[in-house]
Amino acid sequence: MPLHLTPAVAGKTEKRGICGKDLNKKGTPAGDLAIPEAAGLAPGCVFLLCVTCFQFLHYYDIFSVITFFRNGFRGVLHPALVAESWIVDYNAALATIGFMLFLGFVDDVLDVRWRVKLILPLFASLPLLVAYSGGTTVSIPRPLQSIAHLPSNLDLGWAYLLFMVLVTVFSTNSINILAGVNGLEAGQTFVIACSVLLHNILVVSGFFSATESVREGNLFSAYLMFPLAAVSFALLWYNWYPSRVFVGDTFTYFAGMTIAVAGILGHFSETLLIFLLPQVLNFIYSLPQLFKIVPCPRHRLPVFDPQTGLLRPKDQPDWNLVNLFLQLFGRCGENALCIRLLVFQTLCCGLAFVIRYFLQGVYKA
């Protein structure tokens, strides 16, 4: 089953090449800044094109596709039987991610107000909600079944759609607010995308036990995560300290939405939330400032000390993970801070795998 991905590997290098060109060319909308903003545009467009073309792969029997590539584009492609509900999901995902990319770019260009930003994903997730053809049934964790005398499966109906909206809104904004250090946005996206991809492959290959529909969902998610990992790696190349481009809301919104869509249509939103643990912590820790209980400046960045070249938290530190790391682990350079945060991200993803491995069978049927 991981073979599904093999034909795409060939295109990976090329994809990076395209990214590189586009970044240099397109990344100059804000003429006042020395470093181009909104460079997320190029990877976003490349991602959409890749995902669109990946759809072709699913139309044909995968083994005939591989033979086709090995024989140098000669031979016959056998059409595979594709469930139309799969194509519906696919196109709804495409519409949603494209819409979010669009709104992110609009935000970068027009500087939408902070409160409005929070609900932008709501609009973008509409195509997904309307076209959602999957079940609205959740399986209740075993411990909860015995405590609350709930059935093993519960149909949530409209509440499930509400849950979907909340996941998209959270995921989209959470990546956007864990930011402010060179390379952090693209880096965390890369780590999360790789982890989710690995998780998908483990499920699809049968290492993690799963029902057929869950396996199908994870394959779907892998189709989204593979290009996401590729384009965020390419972007990281340019965004790593010292940044030659800034990713902008364009990228953070688009990446967050892609991850959310993968989690929802892949039916592993719970596991996804463990992958997103740093974002969850940052979000909860930021809540007092988001709701203006604690005063919130325009940019919640640490202070740069030109003499030592190190970053330190403000005298009244902002309530986010970036500043918390500086407080906990002491002052450090921007690059070191980014690496510390990415290591934490990787640890959380590793934790997710451990939890997922030990809980299977115990937690759910």
Place this chain on the structure above:
Amino acid sequence: MPLHLTPAVAGKTEKRGICGKDLNKKGTPAGDLAIPEAAGLAPGCVFLLCVTCFQFLHYYDIFSVITFFRNGFRGVLHPALVAESWIVDYNAALATIGFMLFLGFVDDVLDVRWRVKLILPLFASLPLLVAYSGGTTVSIPRPLQSIAHLPSNLDLGWAYLLFMVLVTVFSTNSINILAGVNGLEAGQTFVIACSVLLHNILVVSGFFSATESVREGNLFSAYLMFPLAAVSFALLWYNWYPSRVFVGDTFTYFAGMTIAVAGILGHFSETLLIFLLPQVLNFIYSLPQLFKIVPCPRHRLPVFDPQTGLLRPKDQPDWNLVNLFLQLFGRCGENALCIRLLVFQTLCCGLAFVIRYFLQGVYKA
């Protein structure tokens, strides 16, 4: 069957209201211009939201929806049987139009080069092509059948997909290049959208004879054309001479793509080309300049004479319909010129109906 549209009428006024607000708020990206550019953004977003929500209407039995609205949102909605291929088409259309709107806005902000512009619709139409589940069979006109001894139906296969791409590229660019006068872009879109909508209603209601699949396609097109007519009317309100907003490539690309998608998925691309007659003429007449046989300036606008307040063609007139009208019918004010062009557009659409009426049965089975 026109009843399908009734519930939407209620939302129309509200839609205009939203447009108005968005236009004033969002239409200020290019700070240097006194008149906001790229105002097509607001109608575009409203359009996408409307179309997304229209999908709900198709999910339920139309009569139960009407009863539901009449009873003040009380009662039961009966789900209708929806073909999944319909939802696939719908979401592919949504993804394509959204993608084009996004590219149009990118173009407005980043000023993409002229040659690149021509192929932008190619990328945007990819989701449509990949998800296209309809037939690739065309019915051959009767006169041609007897002359060339062709069968009544011919499967074009890949050639049909190529034809789809050409229609999208043509339609998207043709509206963009018939421009330069206040109110013209929004005006022609409004006239075309209304005409196509009327055509759809006539086919769906059975006034024009058609097979069941063609009728279904026309209903689909009506779902797209109704909001397009509404939002372009709202935009026209602000774009009419003297313009308070400029529509930008955002609107022209998005409108052109919507019309193309409606024509393709509605299976009436031939009739559509008669509706687009002024655009076709303008495109053919512009070809020498597009291919640089005749020198082409950045903007192919007529010359404004401040003393008389009238427009006159340049000494070496540009090769487009706007200048041709000035040459043929004499100098006039900007508003009069726009009205003349829109009258011509309306006449062409009227002609399309006459042709369509008299040719049915004769031209095709």
